[in-house]
Each structure stands twice: as structure tokens, then as C-alpha cells.
Amino acid sequence: MSDNPASKQLVRRVKAGDTGAFQQLVETYQHLAFTVAYNIVKSREDAEEIVSDSFIKVYKNIMQHNEEAKFSSWLYKIVYNTALSRLRKKKLEMFSIDASEYEKDYGLSTPDGWNNLVSDDQKKFIHKALECLPEPDRVVLTLFYLAEEGLNEISEITKEKKSTVKVRLHRARAKLCDQLSVLLKEEVKLLA
Secondary structure, eight states: OOOOHHHHHHHHHHHTTOHHHHHHHHHHHHHHHHHHHHHHHOOHHHHHHHHHHHHHHHHHHGGGSOTTSOHHHHHHHHHHHHHHHHHHHHHHHTOOOOOOOOOOOOOTTSTTHHHHHHHHHHHHHHHHHHHTSOHHHHHHHIIIIISOOOHHHHHHHHTOOHHHHHHHHHHHHHHHHHHHHHHHHHHHHHHO
């Protein structure tokens, strides 16, 4: 999601003390912030806390945000670093990171029910395939495809060279494709 003039205007309003504008920023970016955090920590509860902590940091430090820079990149960098800190803390505490499955109600009684089922099924396979990838690959794919960040922004967020990000993205796509092939072969075997 690239920044648009509305986001820049919201940031200006937040800097002027408009808490309603901050709520609008949260509503705009919370889903993708959660996705970035979840793809790092693999825990719904931790990801929710990371997003909350990140938005608190954003609110406290909004005056330092350079309005010429993309707000989304600044936010995702905060989410990324907060998630990595949480991981380090958890490793020190020697807790295991537990991935949880999302339960969904498919609503097949609606006219679009079957289309939603197919779409949800595709998302399920992509989610499962992403789960099998290493954390850096999951993050770069999420930032590039879901958050629609460019290579420069991903480089800034992850503190990796642009060339490293480009190579990681290329390799992560190939790994995701391979993983989807394996998962779909297993699904076909179950149907036969």
C-alpha cells in the first residue's frame, strides 16, 4: 500500500493534535502491520501486541516522521523492529513460538459463497506455503506483495542492501512456488 495524499494529510493532522486522524491511520494500516508482525513471530497474540506497541511508538514519535518519506515504510520499519525485538526476548526466555490456524466461517449460503470458498482456499494454501519459508523470505514477500513496498523501502525497513533484498525476493518467490507445488500435490493425493 503506497502512501497517498490522504495519508500525508492524516499525518499532518495527527501532528496538529487530531486524535481522530490517528485512529484513521490505525484503521488504514493495522491489517498489513499485523500481517508483517505475524509473518515474523508466528503467533496471533504476539502479532496483535506488536501492532499495538508499534502504533503507540508511532503516536509518541510522529513529530520525528519526515513528511517527505512514506508513512507506511516508517510504520512497517517500526513493526519489523518491534517484532524482531519480541523474537529475541522470547528466545531469551526460551519460549517456543507457536503458529496458530485461523478458523473461518465460509458463509456458503450467500450468493458469492462458493467464490469466497475458492478464494479462501487459495489464501489457505498461500498461507501454508508462507509458513514453510524462513522468516526473512516471509517478510520480504509480505512487504512486497501485500504492503506494496518497493525494493528501496524494503531495504530501509529490513536494513539490508537493495541488491540483497532483490535477490531474497527472487529466491523467496521460487521457494514459495516450490512449496505451493508440494502442498497442491498432497491435496490432489487426498482427493484421489
